[in-house]
Amino acid sequence: MKIVETTNYQEMSEKAASFLINLVKEKPNATLGMATGGTPEGMYQLLIEDYKQNGTSYKEVTTFNLDEYIGLPKEDKNSYNSYMHQALFNFINIPESQIHLPNGMNADATKECEEYEKQISRNGGIDIQILGIGENGHIGFNEPGTSFDSKTHVITLTESTRIANSRYFNSLDEVPTKAVTMGISTIMQAKKIILLASGEKKADALYQLLHNEVDESFPASILQKHPNVTIIADRDALKNISVTSA
Ligand SMILES: O=P(O)(O)OC[C@H]1O[C@](O)(CO)[C@@H](O)[C@@H]1O
Numbered sequence: 001m002k003i004v005e006t007t008n009y010q011e012m013s014e015k016a017a018s019f020l021i022n023l024v025k026e027k028p029n030a031t032l033g034m035a036t037g038g039t040p041e042g043m044y045q046l047l048i049e050d051y052k053q054n055g056t057s058y059k060e061v062t063t064f065n066l067d068e069y070i071g072l073p074k075e076d077k078n079s080y081n082s083y084m085h086q087a088l089f090n091f092i093n094i095p096e097s098q099i100h101l102p103n104g105m106n107a108d109a110t111k112e113c114e115e116y117e118k119q120i121s122r123n124g125g126i127d128i129q130i131l132g133i134g135e136n137g138h139i140g141f142n143e144p145g146t147s148f149d150s151k152t153h154v155i156t157l158t159e160s161t162r163i164a165n166s167r168y169f170n171s172l173d174e175v176p177t178k179a180v181t182m183g184i185s186t187i188m189q190a191k192k193i194i195l196l197a198s199g200e201k202k203a204d205a206l207y208q209l210l211h212n213e214v215d216e217s218f219p220a221s222i223l224q225k226h227p228n229v230t231i232i233a234d235r236d237a238l239k240n241i242s243v244t245s246a
Contacts, residue, residue, distance in 0.1 A: 001210070001223065002230045005243045009198045013042030015232050016130070016196055020047060021056050023128055029060040033129030033187075034088075035140075036065065036080045039196045040130055044088040051092045058094035064120055065101040066131070066140035067181040070154065072104055078168050079104065102152070102180035113152040113180055120152075120186065129190035133197055133205050136160055137218040141181035144217050150183030184222055192228045195220075197237040206233060207240040 006012040020043070023030050034040075050056050065080055074081035081101045089099055100119055106112035120126065131139050138144070141155050155178065162175040169175050187193070197206055209220040209231075223229050 001226075003238070003241070003243050004230060004232045005238050006232065006234045008234050009042060012196060012198055012232050012234050013040075013046055016040070016043040016194060017046035017050065019194055019230070019232075020128065020130075021050055024056055024058065024061060027127065028057065029062070030127045031062045031064065031123055031125065033126040033182075033190055034063050034065045034084060035130045035132050035196075036067070036083050036087075037132045039132040039198055041087055043130075043196070047088060048091040058092045060098075061094055062098045062123055063089075063094065063100060064116075064123075064126060064182075066129075066187070067179050068102040068104040069176040070104045070109060070178040070180060071176045074101075074103070074105070078174075104176075104180060109154050109180060113154065116180070116182075117152045117186060120182075126190040128192045128194060129187060131187070131193060131195040133195060133202060133209065133220050134161060135164065135201060135205050137205055137208060137220045139184070139187060139195075139220050139223075141179040142184050142187075142219045144219060146184055146216060146219055148184045148188075148216055148222050151186055152180065152182050155179055155181050184219060188222060188226055193223065193226055193230070195223065195229065195231045195233075197231065197233040199234070200236045200239065202233070202237040203239045206231070206237055210241060 068080045072079040102116050103112055136144055143158050166172040166175050208218050212218050212221045214221045214224050
């Protein structure tokens with residue numbers, strides 16, 4: 001696993017944006033796996049700036065997001081569909097038909113999960129998957145205890161995840177209790193994974209990711225088994241890791 005230590009959040013965002021921009025330049029029809037949450041917001045902002053200044057084109061790019069809340073219409077300001085459009089898609093030239101997020105309003109959630117998984121396969125898989133990490137080790141919305149064999153599936157969110165994400169809602173009660181998420185095995189099939197982390201509150205999770213036994217009780221530990229993972233994290237998030245020896 002490669003670790004890139006940055007001085008701060010801005011530098012983390014710049015390094016991550018460069019990875020994506022270089023991939024899209026080398027492979028204009030790349031498939032990108034996208035993440036939500038606070039961590040990638042700076043990276044998305046830099047992709048928009050690069051698009052405006054340098055015209056990097058997303059005309060042939062396809063995207064698949066990791067997850068979506070169940071029960072929020074895509075127009076809801078807290079849906080991940082809205083997040084992605086406001087953070088990135090509305091400001092670059094990616095055709096809407098090439099953007100994929102699970103539909104959290106499909107009455108048949110099982111079918112939605114199967115179809116999402118098929119769409120990823122039909123597309124030839126994901127070239128680069130961006131990941132954040134939850135303080136409890138979740139990747140996507142795969143909470144502790146999720147099977148490493150899981151494909152896209154419905155997950156019941158833990159109280160700690162709902163509390164962490166309630167900062168975007170008016171109250172904790174409004175935070176959905178379930179979500180559709182790519183499974184751990186879906187994520188592990190990505191050709192390359194970039195995990196972003198910033199701030200001291202992620203320091204313990206990064207330590208466990210790198211040093212725990214690979215175990216379903218800490219989902220991100222599975223990344224030790226992936227052949228091509230780069231962690232881009234700032235000094236605060238890496239404060240428990242000796243980067244030269246990791
Ligand atoms: O980037 P943040 O806001 O710290 O979130 C970390 C992780 O938690 C989630 O927001 C889900 O709770 C993920 O989407 C993200 O990877």
